[in-house]
Amino acid sequence: MPRTTIRAALAQEHPLVCPLAHDALSASMIEKAGFKAFAIGGSAMLAARYALPDIGLIGLSDMVAGIRDIASASALPFFADGDDGYGGNRNVARMIEAYEAAGVGAILIEDQNRDSKQQRADRAKHVCDDAVIEGKLRTAMAARSDKETFIVGRTDAYGPLGLSAAIRRAGRYLELGVDGVFVAGLTAESEYEEVGRALDGAFLSAAMFGGAATPWLTVSELRDMGYSQVSFPAFVISRAVAAMQDGLVALRAHGDGTTPIERPDFVDSTRPFLDDAVALAKWNAYAGT
Template identity: 45%
Template sequence: MTCFTPLADLLAREKPLLLPVAHDALSARMIERAGFAAAAIGGFGIIGCRTGLPDLGLASFGEISTAVRDIAAATGLPLIVDGDDGYGDVKNVVRTLRTYEEMGISALVLEDQVSPKKCGHAAVTREVVPVTVAEKKIAAAVAARRRPDLAIIARTDARLVEGLDAAIDRGHRYIAQGADALFVEAPTSVEELERIGRSFTVPLIVNAAEGGRTPVLTPEQYRELGFSIILYPATLLLRMVGLFERTLAALRRGEFADEGPLPAFQTLTSIMDMDAWMEIDRRHA
């Protein structure tokens, strides 16, 4: 089960904090086995893997929270969870916060897009709500949490809608409402990253989205620009899909693709805790 750990404690252990994004329970367990200090859960991967649909607001809170619950139950890592826009008004924001708080997550990301929200790096049009609406959602989440060290991370998508100045202004206003960290989505250059880094003193998140709008840099380069948390939203998914494509193309020809050494079947069952479950069977069956 996920281990609640305050965001400040995670950043004290590792800065920048590297967060691969899990799309299901198996990927979360593999992130844990690889030695990462924490993991993130994003709507893009969950929706794509569970439904085959794009991240365009097509999945409900019930669908996504069920997936998050599965992941949280499968890993001992602290989790930072994408809460989209809170799935409605301030009442829905509070329900979202409390649902995830009961699961033991360490941080919740809330964004300011108009519903239905859209992937921050996709080539689609998007809108943001009036800043006062987003401020009220952040304030509602801050007031509703029963665990005061559960971090509220404010995300703004205003960069691609209103420009960088507006995005920075929104960031300051969200922090004034009690947000513990900030995520300015989709800056398009190193210069913009540098300006964001200079503008804030709270922990800052950057999306290292391969093929996205934001420059993909090394962790040290992001740290020097002022970013404390690095999300890798599609790194696992892209490689999984690429491997599947090559493997299936070869299999269609009646061959096995040469992808280098494969894990032993026992490694797969170990990730699934096969031995622990079989011990229960041996003791009690």
């Protein structure tokens, strides 16, 4: 099945709800759960694929390898984190070509300095000068081969410079002609409202992390504030990590003989979902050809 576009997905759902896929299996399950699109963020994918934090340790080739694996498992359109473009303007152009070839429908490019990159947006320490990020966004728009490829300007200026500076930067990105903006690191509902008012009418991305330090707004609340797309960066992988941790602790105790585990009942109940996600029936059908 050919991959649809982000624009087509937006026509089906507003705001567009995007879980983060951290691997091919999660991407397949997201599609089968009925979502219209998904996202690939650095923190979830790098944790799952390399057991590394998203603090600028990996390069373009590492990221593209993970994206390709994930893209192969789903026909849904998807957003992907492009970091700072992995270097200067020439690196940005190469990243756009590589991401488009991998099937990415929307690419986020940020202004956080790579040398001091933080995984939590509200803890960002430094952002590059206006001229640097503006040059990268211009390059990204010029380098794309498909005008349906969304270029989203992400600003992490909230942490080091404050909300007003972050809004000013996002407004400037829109003036340059990007398809949308993401003001990262917001910590209060009132700040989401302020961004929505200040950038009214633009394609606005929001991220709901679910931790105690950040707001948890409903999709309808974000729609009313003017947001076009909302991602849930930690939701899927955090649940997976919690389940694995609980299971491994229990299994270790079982192996030690301290707390035996009864025969697990979830293996049979989850098997149909796993078989469906890996398209077992399709591949088995070839056995008789």
